[in-house]
Amino acid sequence: MQKGILAVACSIAVVIGIGTALGLGGPLVDRFLTDEADEAGGRGAEPQSVRTAGAERSEIVEQFSAVGNTRAIRSVDILARTAGVVTSFDIPGGTRVDAGYPLVQLDDRAERAALRQVQARLGDAQATADRTVELSDRNVAADASVDTAQADLDLVLAELDAAQVEVDDRTIVAPFAGTVGLTDIEIGARVEPTDVITTLDDLSQIEVIFNLPESLFLRVEAGQALQAVGTGSDRIFQGEVAIVGTRIDPVARFFEVRGLLDNPDGILTTGMLMNVDLTLETRDSVSVPELAIVNVGEESVVFVLADGEAQERAVRTGLLQDGSVEILDGLEDGESVIVTGLQAIEDGDPVEPEDTASDQEAVPAAEAAP
Structure with a gap:
């Protein structure tokens, strides 16, 4: 735009100089000045073609990630109640048994x-x-x-x-239904009440234990949804918070949370490392594509398309989710925001959506067709 103004000014200066030198006087100069001014005025800034996206309401899920360890919902070491010599045993390691199943028989x-x-x-x-x-x-x-x-x-x-x-x-049985562990006993061996014969784990549900920072203590409660993924698998296990610890560690500033995961296939077991995502809140908010956000210092702005112009609008952002940014304040549902060419756009610049520009370019081509 500045180059155009400069060119017009130079042209006017040249014409005035030539007209004066040739003695042509005012009529020629006046006519030229009028024509140039009209041409310059008609050559306003061309609207910039941009892509837009609508601000839409969507479900925002606020989550916090942590790392936890698994533990069977019930787990015991099988011990003998009294000393004795093993006369027979049936300990099917890794197999689920019913409550009351006879594992070991002593003399x-x-x-x-x-x-x-x-x-x-x-x-x-x-x-x-x-x-x-x-x-x-x-x-x-x-x-x-x-x-x-x-x-x-x-x-x-x-x-x-x-x-x-x-x-x-003298008959050692399974106290509850669960999966039997390994054993090292043999027939004829003498066992004492302190000897661990085997283990028994109820794996119908798995308890996942993890720590959260003190800042979340008032936001976590029993019943909140969570999901967990094992470090060596991509399978997602659904569950919920079962117990929230009542004490905060004075040194590390965290508190313990215990969640329950469904384990119908018995895939999970005690001692596994899990990546846990705890859902703190689910809310309905306006969101826009991440590309629409321009960060100016500590402030975030968007450019709203209104009446053929780009209007700069300060917004307060929330969570980033699936390529969209939550807008907490400054933007209404249904407004169109610009997502391309933001580096070259300023407040008040004329703009038009790409689809509109494409339609306008297609009209003359259609009229020219025989």
């Missing part, structure tokens, strides 16, 4: 013999108590004799319960 011959002795005494005690009650009813036996006989019967019943426990303790 229980002495305990079963003691149980039979108590059972025999129980018969005598029961018969004595019944006979004493009958005699008491006929006023043959004193009431004190009935009480004594009943006390003896109760004592034998207690001994029976204890003998049965001793027998049951």
Whole structure:
């Protein structure tokens, strides 16, 4: 535009000089000045062709990422309740078993013999108590004799319960349904109550444990959705927050969160490293393509297409999601923003969308066709 003005000015100066030298005077000069001024005025800045995009409402999901470790929802070390010698075992490592499944049998011959002795005494005690009650009813036996006989019967019943426990303790069973781990025991080996025979994990659900910064403490609660991906896999596991820790580490300034993941295929197990994405909030916001944002210092602006002009608009941005930027303030749903040529555009410059410019160029070509 400045070059055009300069060229017109030079032309006017030359014409004035020539007209004066030839004595042609005012009419020629006046006519030239009028023509040049009209031409310069008609040559306004051409509208710049730009691409635009609409500001649209979309679902914004605010997430926080962390790294966590997995743990079975229930997990125990299988121990013997009493010392004994292994007579048989069935520990199918890596296989799921039902609650009550017999894993190990210890030698229980002495305990079963003691149980039979108590059972025999129980018969005598029961018969004595019944006979004493009958005699008491006929006023043959004193009431004190009935009480004594009943006390003896109760004592034998207690001994029976204890003998049965001793027998049951020699059979080690799965306390709940789960996946059995490995074992190193052999038949004939003696085990002590402190020896870990095997492990049992309930992997129907997996607990993922991770830490979050103190700044999020008031924003995290049970029930919030999360998803996790293993470091060696691209499969996404869905879950939710189960427990939020009640204490903040005074040194590291974080708190512990425990989430539950569904594990129907039993793919996850204890001790795995997981990348966790916790959903803090889901909201409906206006968003525009990332290309529409121009950063000027600490301020963010967009250029809105309105009445054939580029209007600069300061905006307050939020999250970046899938190539779009959330607009918290400064832009309304449905407005058109410019996404190309932003380096050469200033506030108030004439612009037109590319599709409009293409239509206008196509009209003369269509009229010229025979």
